[in-house]
Amino acid sequence: MSATAIPRRVAALLLAGSVAACASADAPGEIMVVVQTDMSVPKDIDWLRVEVMSGDEVRFHEEYDLADPTQGLKLPSTLALVAGADAAQPAMIRVTAWQGSWPRVVREVATTVPGDRVAMLRLPVQWLCSEERAHGEAAMHNCEPGKTCINGECVTVAPVAPESLDDYAPERVFGGNASPAHGRCFDVTECFKRSEPRAVDLGTCTLTAEDAVNIALSTETDGICGPSGCFVALDAESALGWQWADEPAGKRRLPKAACDRILGGESLAFAAAAITDACPLKTASLPVCGTWSSVGSPGAPPGTSEPVVVAAMQHRPFSLAADSERIYWTNLGSEDRADGELRSVPKGGGSRITLASALANPRDVALGGGAIFWTEGGLGEGRVQRLDLPASGGLPTMLASEQGVLEGLVSREGEVFFTSWDGGTVSRIPNVPAEPDVLASQQGHPYRIVADKEYLYWTNQGRTSQGGQDDAATGAIMVLRRGAAEPKPLATGLVKPNYLALDLGENENDTAIAVYWTSIVHSGDVMRLSLKDGERVGDPQKIATGQNFPNGIAVDSARVYWTSRNDGTVKWLLKAATPHDKPTVLAECGCQAGALLVDAENVFWLNEGGSDSTGSVLRIAKR
Known part of the structure; x- marks a missing residue:
């Protein structure tokens, strides 16, 4: 037949x-x-x-x-x-x-x-x-x-x-x-959205919980990812999930392989979520939901209407870059030892790779010329490093060292430009090891730096305040034409300008037509300054005020996007907005929102997390 x-x-x-x-x-x-x-x-x-x-x-x-x-x-x-x-x-x-x-x-x-x-x-x-x-x-x-x-x-x-x-x-x-179309699937994202980590006896690989809960493995990038992390749900009362132990009541035997991986140093944990109508007991007969599922309605792809974690359990992620296929970020690691990392993951999510490790507080990252560059500002190292892409196990190349507390960098046409926050300098180095050329000195804590085809722009954060008050208005936006002897201020009297972004208009190979920046203080501003050939046109304009520590910023053809660190939001306005226009909240992550970038379809940003591995990389579709 x-x-x-x-x-x-x-x-x-x-x-x-x-x-x-x-x-x-x-x-x-x-x-x-x-x-x-x-x-x-x-x-x-x-x-x-x-x-x-x-x-x-x-x-x-x-x-x-x-x-x-x-x-x-x-x-x-x-x-x-x-x-x-x-x-x-x-x-x-x-x-x-x-x-x-x-x-x-x-x-x-x-x-x-x-x-x-x-x-x-x-x-x-x-x-x-x-x-x-x-x-x-x-x-x-x-x-x-x-x-x-x-x-x-x-x-x-x-x-x-x-x-x-x-x-x-x-x-x-x-x-x-x-009938699969009329069956019910298990919504991992919804169920574990409010999950809690649970302590496990790794020696016996058991978990004791008297309440009725579902149990999942919390991973960095694998499994079903949602706004609160990535999870692999375990089937209840199953040899392929968890089983009841003989005693005491509430004690569950977990997969030994998972405990062994945690003991071996893998970033993995157990999470529990209360059983509710929306979170029924997970069994083998209740398959997980997803656009790929034969059961129930497919729903929207992850990251459509709410944020989706691209990489969870990161140790203080801080800076962000992207090419057409992948996201790259730095993990600061600890303040007192060189355990920072440079990592990458596909834009749509997937297996995470570590490109470089044992880094001393890596601060900023940039792509250019088939390589990735980063600064390190910890332990008095002050290094600029390069790694050729695609990475295949090679070691980074040290371009410069002992440069102080380095912060921002940008790669442009075979050169790297970087800032020294404590040294007050902006320097240039070719894409090979060499002695840096100081382009600007006596800057007031230069922080982030960007470039178009002719000009460098950076933020000077200015004098820091005492007692936790907002910083004094001593910051500035600076510009330096490549080849010129001295930089010029575009805007002064600013309160702790932080990240900045250029609007290149319709021609990305042209000079910028505007610069946008955030003021990272309580009740901070998002600001815009029009430009023509590196010169200011008019006065700086506040387009959003009263923001809760506005942080990362990016622009596309129509909008300006930014994160607010203390309320964990991602917002946007049209580029020509005024303070009378109300920002649109694109996402709320309840996290310490940091660096941000955009591509044609999505917005990516960092949750900086705390002192442990609670940071993450997130994505949401533009809408």
């Missing part, structure tokens, strides 16, 4: 060698293999390979796109294995989940098909079995031959006795309903 489309089934396979697409009262028994995941599609995995072997013969081999939300395979899905002439012949089923060319999870099981019923065999693609990144077919097994990964541990692939399997019931796959 020829195959016909079966909703929610990957394929129908007759182990004797032909293909079946229907069943009757006289049909042989079946095993319905259920493939589902606790990860996010296509962020974590974007295609599947399904293979069925009987002896040395490959009976089925197919690949399925998960990335296309309209045409791709939806999860959970089922694979029907139908008994053939030799019902005792075992089958080996292998599901490999890929992220691009990276075979991220491999799951195998051996079984035989019962002769008189339809049995159910769950074959979950678990995050705990996610392999370290590797490329190529040679790296596709995350366990040694003869073993497979279950709940993060490699176990022997022992045949599963068909009599141990439950009868197949579609409502146990599709959220309580035989």
